[in-house]
Amino acid sequence: MSNNVTLARTHDQAELERFRDVQRLCYQCADEVAATLEPGVTEREACRRMRRWLRAHGVDDWLHTPFAWFGDRSAFRGFKVPTQFLPSAARLEEGMPYILDMAPVRDGYSADIGYGGVLGENRIWERLDADLAEYRTLILRLVRERRTFADIYAEVDALIERQGYQNRHAKYPGRVIGHQVGIIGGILPKRVGFPFGVRFLQTIGRELVKERLEGRSPLWNGAAQSQHPPTPGLWAVEPHIGFRGVGVKFEEILVVTEDDAYWLDDDLPHVHRWARREAQ
């Protein structure tokens, strides 16, 4: 098939294992940095901790540098321009939700994760997080049914509407709920161009053009370009919902094959958290 490119070699188990390792590394980083978050810490400080931790664990490039959103910034309240996504001087307080989002590259293998949490107690966050679990099953089921990406996007929107929340991933550049990831290489330097890695931009730019010719897109949103069945490959899927200044998301890699799909890894903090809550 057409998609025999660096972005997706889903039949190669060894390669998938490399991706899984990077994703686990990310979640380990998120877990450890989240444990250090205390009242008063700023978003910039949290991002610095993630960057240092990842650098110390062999990360050499970025799809994008780490993000952290605290309080109502986790629901992108009042976000109008892209610079507002960048880490700010907002300080974490007791009861505040937060989201950590990182997308490192190690030896060319990348991952992109989102990690939601709350400092202390927050009833709204608990409810929102419990409801977020449904999106993981819904998206997987619809992808397996080979519904078009645009359709799935609309179904997710309908669920958000039923639950009474707001779609927050529509605030991301391109209104994406997901994007393709893969092996990042190329001749460009491993630099960061506010806040995206230049090699990632190069890859995604190339794919945008290539996929366009096929009538598809490496970006998954609700628009006409996404009116195609799931493209085989690795997709970082990031449903992000918000309610009254509280936002939660998860982001992890979905493996899409020619006729099936599965989450790259089920051994993840949010999956365990939801299972625990379910068991209670």
Next chain:
Amino acid sequence: MTQATTTGAAPGAAPAAPVTRRRVRGDGVDLAVYEQGDRSRPTVLLMHGYPDTHAVWDEVAARLAGRYHVVRYDVRGAGASSRPFGRKRYTFDYLMSDMRAVLDATAPERKVHLVGHDWGSIQSWEAACTMPERFASFTSISGPCLDHVAHWTRRNLARPTPANLKRAAGQGVRSWYIYFFQTPVLPELMWLAGLSRPFSRALELGEGVPPRDGHPARTMARDGASGVGLYRANMVQRLRRPRDRRTDVPTQVIVPTKDLFVSPHLVGGLGGRVPHLSLRPIAAGHWAPRSHPDVIARWIGEHITGVQGGALTAAESRALKRARVGRDRRAFDGSLVVVTGAGSGIGRATALAFAERGAEVVAADLDLATAQRTAELAGLVGPAGHPYQVDVSDAAAMEDFAKSVLHDHGVPDVVVNNAGIGMAGSFLDHTVGDWDAVLGVNLWGVVHGSRLFAAQMVERGQGGHIVNTSSAAAFTPSRTLPAYATSKAAVLMLSECLRAELKGKGIGVTAICPGIVNTNITKTSRFVGRGTEEQARSQERAARAYALRGFGPEGVAERIVAAVRDDRAVVPVTPEARLSYLTSRVSPRVMRLLARFNAG
């Protein structure tokens, strides 16, 4: 102290509670004291104003006597009490001695619940501030603490913003008679020359309080003439040199909003001096105890029960919560808000906006599951919500709904008749069934909701607010929305008519007219005269257009909350709705031209 006891029913009082009259020796005067009800029960002292006697309280006292030991007395210079001569005999010192004497005689060694109206309230403030140990609670009606008024006026004049000046001037004008009473001899002469009759007439015409046996009293001419001493002995002195009066007695101020003599704004800043303060506005004139005895008696009872920690119904404890003044108070704390069509869109957003401000929300929808979800979300941001399933177009179902809301939660303070459906297409394609459907939900739903809940609000007599969701289509004719626009125009007109009728009852009515708002109404609208597939395509197209417009239901919800707060009549929401509203008034011709455009 002399005691002469006679028994007999006071005029106007219920025969079930006989009134005992006796005389108590005050500070150099004999005071006529009237008692009702079981002496072992908590004592309520009702203080009358000027130029009244104890009889102004007859209706209220009769209502309270079943539960309380009710004590009243004619203040010196009024009714059957003695009339000392000279203004010096009417200072607060004497008045306080009188009150102490009455309390010692009727309720020794126990705290009483104090209630004052007009000058009785002014005296009561003095009592609550200077001898708080004698009172368990205090209810003030139309009579501010003079020292507070002085502070209030100074504060307003020290920051002479237009609003502050207006408020100060407002009270200044309302106090015209106080200046006149400072004139020597003339007021007395006027009373004795026959001012009583025009006064009674004015009371009936201006306040809606018809004369009855006992009020205005037969002794009014003499009461009026002697009572002038109250004004001469205290007013100027206190206003010129106000003292720092505070009280920690749990205080409830009933604020008549149509009072011709006491501005409702006078309670501003009172919370700083009275830590345990509740405010309860009522759409009434100055003589609220005469015109609204049921409400006044109920509120006195609720306040007393609340202070004593007695058993309250859900509605009562909500009412007390709503009245309470506090720093962390939310705007709709203690309010009950009913929203129909609360399962999605504007209804859900409105329910949440009210819940977020402390209101207890009744979320009604045809689809129970969505109503439950709304109630659940409301519980996340405020008090727990209550889901109901109801078809607003079904008269019997709405009757049941209104009854169960009343039974389970009490009378709502705000009702949002929001449930609506959309329908588009040419007039000739609309069947009778289509019309029935649209008018059933959009118009009859609002009629039922307004009718049933307005009746409850009127009966309770504490005001309220009704919000009807109309639409910009109400004033934007269009060939594509004949049924929908007609139903919404009817809702707009209904709201205007209802507003006129309920104005005097303290019930506000608002028509909300949203423009293009991104809700699921586009996905559920019917496009008549089209096949199923074309129908789905039209819905899809409309939904996309509305999403692109990008005005969410939360924006409308905020405007609804603001409209209730400010009691607005017609509120177009979104710029296109406002433009359309303006154009429809400035140049209906343009609207007619635009109506020909086929947007379907």
